Amino acid sequence: MTETPRKPKPRPAPESLPYWQAAKEHRLALPKCEDCSQFWFPPSRTCPHCLSTNVSFQNVSGRGKVFSFVTFHRVYRPAFAEDVPYVVALVELEEGPRVLTNILGVTHEDVRCEMPVEVVFDDYDEEVSIPKFRPVGA
Amino acid sequence: MNAFTQSPLIEPSRELRDTCAIVGTATSRLGKVPGTSSLDLMVEAIRNALDDAGLKASDVDGVLCRGPDDSYSHHQLVAERLGVNARFSTTLTNGGASQIMSVALAVMAIRFGMANTIVCGFARDTWSRTHANEEVRVRNETRPESMLAREFGPEYGYYGATAAHAFGATRHMHLYGTTRDHFGEIAVAFREHALRNPQAQMKKPLSIEDYHAGRLIVAPFGMFDCSLRSDAAGAVIVTSAARAKDLRQPPVLIKGFGTHNNTRGWFADDNMVVTAAKQAGEAAYRMAGLGPQDVDTAQIYDCFTYMVLTQLEDYGFCKKGEGGPFVASGALRLGGALPCNTSGGQLSESHCEGMLQIVEGVRQMRHTYPEHRQVKDAEIALISGHGGNQVCHSTLILGRA
Numbered sequence: 001m002t003e004t005p006r007k008p009k010p011r012p013a014p015e016s017l018p019y020w021q022a023a024k025e026h027r028l029a030l031p032k033c034e035d036c037s038q039f040w041f042p043p044s045r046t047c048p049h050c051l052s053t054n055v056s057f058q059n060v061s062g063r064g065k066v067f068s069f070v071t072f073h074r075v076y077r078p079a080f081a082e083d084v085p086y087v088v089a090l091v092e093l094e095e096g097p098r099v100l101t102n103i104l105g106v107t108h109e110d111v112r113c114e115m116p117v118e119v120v121f122d123d124y125d126e127e128v129s130i131p132k133f134r135p136v137g138a
Numbered sequence: 139m140n141a142f143t144q145s146p147l148i149e150p151s152r153e154l155r156d157t158c159a160i161v162g163t164a165t166s167r168l169g170k171v172p173g174t175s176s177l178d179l180m181v182e183a184i185r186n187a188l189d190d191a192g193l194k195a196s197d198v199d200g201v202l203c204r205g206p207d208d209s210y211s212h213h214q215l216v217a218e219r220l221g222v223n224a225r226f227s228t229t230l231t232n233g234g235a236s237q238i239m240s241v242a243l244a245v246m247a248i249r250f251g252m253a254n255t256i257v258c259g260f261a262r263d264t265w266s267r268t269h270a271n272e273e274v275r276v277r278n279e280t281r282p283e284s285m286l287a288r289e290f291g292p293e294y295g296y297y298g299a300t301a302a303h304a305f306g307a308t309r310h311m312h313l314y315g316t317t318r319d320h321f322g323e324i325a326v327a328f329r330e331h332a333l334r335n336p337q338a339q340m341k342k343p344l345s346i347e348d349y350h351a352g353r354l355i356v357a358p359f360g361m362f363d364c365s366l367r368s369d370a371a372g373a374v375i376v377t378s379a380a381r382a383k384d385l386r387q388p389p390v391l392i393k394g395f396g397t398h399n400n401t402r403g404w405f406a407d408d409n410m411v412v413t414a415a416k417q418a419g420e421a422a423y424r425m426a427g428l429g430p431q432d433v434d435t436a437q438i439y440d441c442f443t444y445m446v447l448t449q450l451e452d453y454g455f456c457k458k459g460e461g462g463p464f465v466a467s468g469a470l471r472l473g474g475a476l477p478c479n480t481s482g483g484q485l486s487e488s489h490c491e492g493m494l495q496i497v498e499g500v501r502q503m504r505h506t507y508p509e510h511r512q513v514k515d516a517e518i519a520l521i522s523g524h525g526g527n528q529v530c531h532s533t534l535i536l537g538r539a
Contacts (some may be wrong), residue, residue: 007293007295008292008293009293010288010289010290010292010293011288011289012288012289013288013289016289016290020289042289042290048402067309067405068305068306068308068309068312068410069305069308070301070304070305070308070356070357070358070359071354071356071357072295072301072356073353073354073355073356073357074300074354074355074356076295076297076298077292077295077297079295080295083295085354085357086295088294088295088296088301090305090405098405098406099290100290100291100294100296100405101294102294102295108357112312113308113309113312114312124293130293130294132294
């Protein structure tokens with residue numbers, strides 16, 4: 001019997017490590033500029049709004065809405081063979097940035113643009129937890 | 139706003155309009171060409187283009203060619219096989235926007251004395267790569283490992299250009315009520331054009347029922363929303379309008395070009411529903427002194443059906459959000475209001491990262507097609523290139539001399 005290969009584990013860039021450390025603690029934290037107060041994603045060490053390097057990771061609400069989404073029917077990697085059809089969504093957080101994620105707790109036919117969602121954490125192993133989202137109140 | 143940010147936008151110079159012409163164009167064999175390579179195909183297309191122009195390799199002193207993403211200094215390898223020491227030679231790397239940028243760069247280089255006659259081309263061997271053996275069939279990935287995302291994608295099962303573009307399709311459907319019937323009409327129209335083109339990879343008719351029966355890949359895209367995996371190369375030869383007058387073919391003038399890159403990202407702002415075709419097109423129109431109402435045929439970068447629909451809006455052929463009804467009117471068909479991708483496009487002729495769009499634009503401007511393939515009385519062709527991380531765009535406007 002062949003085992004289904006595991007889903008890929010994120011391989012963080014150095015500037016993303018605080019994001020993944022927070023996720024491990026079940027916090028959603030994004031880079032924020034201490035000078036112009038803006039959040040952004042994906043993480044980088046320079047604020048893309050004002051090029052300040054005065055940057056820290058701050059917790060965000062974990063709430064947002066679906067900006068757009070797609071439903072994978074094709075199996076691109078064997079690890080996802082049992083998941084199809086599954087939704088990959090772009091969630092716009094209350095703080096502004098948009099993050100790529102999966103939507104859990106709802107069938108793919110019922111996902112909609114503008115649907116309110118909130119973060120949940122999917123523990124991959126003892127080291128890594130992956131932020132995902134579910135409809136608010138699900 | 140300070141004085142610097144208020145300074146007027148510099149535009150592609152109108153002095154470049156009509157200074158150069160495309161004097162030769164050709165493709166390689168297209169579609170499934172086992173036993174060849176992207177370099178072989180590139181040289182095949184260039185030889186054919188030189189024959190078309192009545193020129194020899196020794197007449198070429200510039201090479202602006204590009205190959206698959208994992209080929210290093212592709213232009214040098216091409217020039218070597220052509221036996222050319224090129225005065226001006228490089229590869230641009232801006233995805234599917236590179237090919238029109240190469241033509242634009244050729245015009246600038248010729249105008250400012252860097253070269254006299256430049257070959258621009260693109261080649262890929264994607265069909266062979268993805269069908270060579272079972273392993274690559276399953277993996278279905280032509281990009282080198284170093285180009286693949288390491289985080290914020292693969293852990294969610296997010297892979298490939300189909301999904302990236304499908305995000306835009308979903309958003310457009312949400313905002314404007316666009317439907318899969320609209321996307322289907324694009325696939326069906328281009329297939330109908332491909333059936334008139336003996337070179338086209340796809341030979342079977344496609345109905346709207348066939349379109350809806352096609353298996354879903356990444357919804358809202360099914361298999362017929364997706365462009366082909368092709369072995370394909372195309373080339374054009376650019377020289378000054380003055381030199382062009384003495385050559386074999388009726389010269390096709392380069393009237394305008396523009397580029398724009400929504401480099402803040404496909405997922406940022408409204409970029410997935412208003413593409414950089416808007417700014418690239420406006421720049422090209424201004425350089426050419428033309429507008430959308432002057433365009434007789436459009437050859438649009440059709441990596442996915444939706445990308446045609448949104449670009450038609452961004453180029454001003456209809457209002458934003460009205461692309462669905464516009465295509466449903468039959469406008470894109472040969473004989474319609476704006477015959478589009480008249481050789482079948484990347485959805486049905488072959489996918490050559492926009493290079494075949496340039497080739498087809500040139501051929502339509504020559505008026506040498508048989509009646510069933512010719513856009514009647516066409517004087518102006520607009521061609522688009524799109525690519526990179528879905529954000530890079532280029533526009534070329536051609537006209538009859």
